[in-house]
Amino acid sequence: MRQFSLNKLTFLVTCFRFVYGRPSSYLGKRITNSSDILNSYDYVIVGGGLSGLVVANRLSEDAGTTVLVIEAGPFDENEPWITIPLLSSGNIPSLGSGPRGSKYDWNLTGISQPELGNRSVKTPAGKVIGGGTVLNGEVFNRGSKNDYDRWEELGNPGWDFDSFFPYMTKAENFTPPSAEIAVWDIEYNPQYHGEKGHVHSSYPRFIWPSSENFLESMRELEIPYIKDSMGGDAAGAFWFLQSLNPDDESRSTSQGFLVPRSNLHVLTGNIATKILFDAGVATGVEFSEGEGLERNSVSVSKEVILSAGALHTPQILQLSGIGDAGFLSSLGIDVVEDLPGVGENYQDHLLLFTGQAVRVNVAVSSANFTNATWSNEMLELYETSREGPFTTVGGNFFAFLPLSTFSNATTFISEASAQEPAQFLLSNTDPSIISGYSAQHALLTKELSSNSAANLEFILGDTSIIPGLQKPFSRGRVSINSTSPFAGPVINPRYLSNPLDISSLVAGFKFARTIRNSSALQDIDVVETYPGTAVVQTDDQIEEFIREGVDTLHHHGGTASMLPRELGGVVDSSLRVYGVKGLRVVDASIVPMLPAAHFQATIYGVAEKVCLFIWYKRRFN
Numbered sequence: 001m002r003q004f005s006l007n008k009l010t011f012l013v014t015c016f017r018f019v020y021g022r023p024s025s026y027l028g029k030r031i032t033n034s035s036d037i038l039n040s041y042d043y044v045i046v047g048g049g050l051s052g053l054v055v056a057n058r059l060s061e062d063a064g065t066t067v068l069v070i071e072a073g074p075f076d077e078n079e080p081w082i083t084i085p086l087l088s089s090g091n092i093p094s095l096g097s098g099p100r101g102s103k104y105d106w107n108l109t110g111i112s113q114p115e116l117g118n119r120s121v122k123t124p125a126g127k128v129i130g131g132g133t134v135l136n137g138e139v140f141n142r143g144s145k146n147d148y149d150r151w152e153e154l155g156n157p158g159w160d161f162d163s164f165f166p167y168m169t170k171a172e173n174f175t176p177p178s179a180e181i182a183v184w185d186i187e188y189n190p191q192y193h194g195e196k197g198h199v200h201s202s203y204p205r206f207i208w209p210s211s212e213n214f215l216e217s218m219r220e221l222e223i224p225y226i227k228d229s230m231g232g233d234a235a236g237a238f239w240f241l242q243s244l245n246p247d248d249e250s251r252s253t254s255q256g257f258l259v260p261r262s263n264l265h266v267l268t269g270n271i272a273t274k275i276l277f278d279a280g281v282a283t284g285v286e287f288s289e290g291e292g293l294e295r296n297s298v299s300v301s302k303e304v305i306l307s308a309g310a311l312h313t314p315q316i317l318q319l320s321g322i323g324d325a326g327f328l329s330s331l332g333i334d335v336v337e338d339l340p341g342v343g344e345n346y347q348d349h350l351l352l353f354t355g356q357a358v359r360v361n362v363a364v365s366s367a368n369f370t371n372a373t374w375s376n377e378m379l380e381l382y383e384t385s386r387e388g389p390f391t392t393v394g395g396n397f398f399a400f401l402p403l404s405t406f407s408n409a410t411t412f413i414s415e416a417s418a419q420e421p422a423q424f425l426l427s428n429t430d431p432s433i434i435s436g437y438s439a440q441h442a443l444l445t446k447e448l449s450s451n452s453a454a455n456l457e458f459i460l461g462d463t464s465i466i467p468g469l470q471k472p473f474s475r476g477r478v479s480i481n482s483t484s485p486f487a488g489p490v491i492n493p494r495y496l497s498n499p500l501d502i503s504s505l506v507a508g509f510k511f512a513r514t515i516r517n518s519s520a521l522q523d524i525d526v527v528e529t530y531p532g533t534a535v536v537q538t539d540d541q542i543e544e545f546i547r548e549g550v551d552t553l554h555h556h557g558g559t560a561s562m563l564p565r566e567l568g569g570v571v572d573s574s575l576r577v578y579g580v581k582g583l584r585v586v587d588a589s590i591v592p593m594l595p596a597a598h599f600q601a602t603i604y605g606v607a608e609k610v611c612l613f614i615w616y617k618r619r620f621n
């Protein structure tokens with residue numbers, strides 16, 4: 001298993017020695033005492049995470065519009081384990097888990113999973129201004145054109161790639177590769193990037209020596225090399241960007257959207273407990289500092305924007321009376337709108353860790369972090385000049401591969417075509433959700449033969465190759481189990497409930513061995529250490545290893561899907577909640593099918609795009 005001998009304390013002590021130039025707090029109206037807010041705002045945004053802050057920024061551009069953000073967590077304090085990429089990404093476990101499991105994490109865990117030998121999987125989620133962008137691994141990439149075109153095909157006009165793309169770039173502030181890494185010929189296309197947004201995207205000032213071997217191994221395996229994967233052609237191998245501020249090589253979060261404005265108020269440390277309705281119109285939000293404490297409320301004159309993330313948004317909807325009527329009634333909740341799709345269609349990407357050692361001919365690898373002397377030298381280098389491996393998140397290079405690259409797609413297609421989709425959903429699933437899943441199932445099946453959309457990613461690093469499932473056929477559910485807003489949501493991810501997902505990962509596991517076996521990696525004597533070629537050989541053994549090993553890739557989505565209502569949708573293509581007025585959902589919940597990419601760059605685009613609808617309404621309605 002993973003063995004880490006490093007003295008963590010040495011690092012943390014070293015880290016706390018310095019503080020540097022990241023703006024430490026929001027300079028606008030920052031409120032910790034709820035008695036200091038106005039009685040009413042034009043817009044109240046629930047959740048100051050990735051999406052909530054983007055929307056807050058755009059809505060408050062108009063000085064005459066008042067906006068309140070209600071966030072459960074606090075502002076962070078620029079702790080080194082948040083700002084320093086390598087420490088904070090949690091990707092080198094020997095250096096600690098960064099903000100995950102800290103006071104900025106909701107510490108949620110899913111329920112026991114039968115397909116995972118009854119294991120429960122932890123699902124970290126940011127409880128802090130910036131939400132997931134304060135906890136995440138800083139990978140900043142986008143899916144292929146087809147990943148977004150599917151959204152439109154499911155009945156959402158305006159969400160095909162070409163229409164959506166400008167909003168993804170709008171959020172971005174891109175910086176080309178620096179002189180230090182220019183020797184690597186990292187190429188980019190300026191048309192694929194924005195430069196005026198508030199989340200930085202840049203390449204770290206360090207390339208791991210083994211990246212050259214990975215690059216070469218991809219050539220050997222005839223995998224296309226993509227010069228810039230950010231423009232809709234993302235099936236192949238590429239250097240990946242980080243959400244990284246190039247001025248000081250620190251984490252860039254959605255906090256960058258929080259520009260100081262007197263009409264933008266931010267209330268921290270308060271949990272939204274309920275959206276208030278009057279005759280089907282959202283009129284306010286109820287909130288509280290915690291269980292057993294006073295409940296307060298604020299009125300809203302235009303809209304409530306729900307941006308609590310894919311794990312909490314369905315919880316708040318259900319607590320507010322929006323969800324499956326029968327289910328809500330069974331809990332004694334008054335039904336505002338019967339919307340069975342709330343909490344359904346949950347999807348996540350899954351990763352499978354496989355370990356390796358690099359044994360010769362490489363100056364340094366991430367395995368050297370077990371040498372505390374070296375690690376401290378590298379941290380010192382980061383402190384003094386913002387260079388070296390601490391600017392990275394542990395690797396530089398990915399491969400996002402179509403099924404046909406690593407397996408026989410024909411076999412998958414016949415298996416998928418033979419499936420009756422309803423059989424892979426929970427038995428008490430509403431017919432509209434079955435219809436929605438069937439439509440998605442058809443698209444997923446069609447895509448199995450595509451050469452331009454990825455089925456698995458391969459995260460390529462010195463000490464691991466990690467296949468990651470990108471196109472899950474499995475669907476789970478997030479719901480409440482209590483009328484208390486302080487009880488966590490019940491997360492049932494139903495990982496691997498469709499066996500096609502296992503089949504993809506089995507093929508991916510084998511392909512990781514093929515990559516390792518390339519002569520470019522054999523040149524540096526890469527050897528599998530976990531699980532080990534002697535230990536896991538047959539397909540049955542691989543499958544067992546997968547069930548014991550898979551973990552979340554942290555890309556939860558779908559729980560308030562943007563889909564036609566008859567397909568189990570919760571929001572329309574302007575992200576308005578069906579059946580009520582004055583309420584939108586703007587966060588990862590609305591994504592009807594996950595793109596083959598880490599999630600943040602896409603969600604930034606979703607949040608930017610919704611602002612267009614809101615502006616339109618304000619002007620013309």
Ligand SMILES: Cc1cc2nc3c(=O)[nH]c(=O)nc-3n(C[C@H](O)[C@H](O)[C@H](O)COP(=O)(O)OP(=O)(O)OC[C@H]3O[C@@H](n4cnc5c(N)ncnc54)[C@H](O)[C@@H]3O)c2cc1C
Binds near residue numbers: 125136601
């Ligand atoms: C550990 C981790 C690693 C990740 N790594 C990557 C990565 O490397 N690359 C990538 O692209 N993506 C990554 N992601 C995913 C990405 O960060 C998320 O998809 C993204 O943050 C989702 O944005 P959101 O707006 O939907 O929700 P969030 O950013 O989670 O924001 C939701 C906010 O709502 C608040 N909230 C919730 N309930 C309430 C309530 N009742 N009242 C008030 N406030 C509430 C939360 O505290 C939070 O601040 C990672 C995520 C995690 C957790």
Ligand SMILES: *[C@@H]1O[C@H](CO)[C@@H](O)[C@H](O)[C@H]1NC(C)=O
Binds near residue numbers: 033034036
């Ligand atoms: C919040 O403000 C009110 C009114 O000014 C005051 O009575 C109360 O003590 C304050 N609460 C805290 C926790 O400071």
Ligand SMILES: *[C@@H]1O[C@H](CO)[C@@H](O)[C@H](O)[C@H]1NC(C)=O
Binds near residue numbers: 102104106127
């Ligand atoms: C999460 O768990 C950690 C460790 O137990 C704890 O320190 C932290 O306060 C918890 N986070 C929250 C938001 O409660």
Ligand SMILES: *[C@@H]1O[C@H](CO)[C@@H](O)[C@H](O)[C@H]1NC(C)=O
Binds near residue numbers: 114117118
């Ligand atoms: C998982 O739990 C179920 C129900 O409790 C039980 O029947 C089953 O044997 C368990 N499976 C494993 C692998 O422990």
Ligand SMILES: *[C@@H]1O[C@H](CO)[C@@H](O)[C@H](O)[C@H]1NC(C)=O
Binds near residue numbers: 359364365367368371
């Ligand atoms: C890094 O590890 C390799 C392999 O163990 C070793 O040869 C090399 O000397 C190490 N470098 C440092 C700086 O520790």
Ligand SMILES: *[C@@H]1O[C@H](CO)[C@@H](O)[C@H](O)[C@H]1NC(C)=O
Binds near residue numbers: 371373374377
């Ligand atoms: C550990 O790192 C130091 C500093 O780079 C180096 O001098 C030393 O040889 C390394 N030790 C080992 C065992 O590689």
Ligand SMILES: *[C@@H]1O[C@H](CO)[C@@H](O)[C@H](O)[C@H]1NC(C)=O
Binds near residue numbers: 408409410411
């Ligand atoms: C893929 O599998 C099918 C049968 O499932 C077989 O006919 C075909 O030859 C295989 N293709 C390759 C390239 O192995």
Ligand SMILES: *[C@@H]1O[C@H](CO)[C@@H](O)[C@H](O)[C@H]1NC(C)=O
Binds near residue numbers: 111481490
């Ligand atoms: C749901 O609530 C019931 C009753 O309180 C409890 O028995 C059950 O364990 C809960 N389930 C989950 C998954 O929390």
Ligand SMILES: *[C@@H]1O[C@H](CO)[C@@H](O)[C@H](O)[C@H]1NC(C)=O
Binds near residue numbers: 513514517
């Ligand atoms: C690894 O490469 C060798 C030599 O090219 C080959 O014989 C062997 O089958 C390969 N193994 C795998 C798992 O690809």
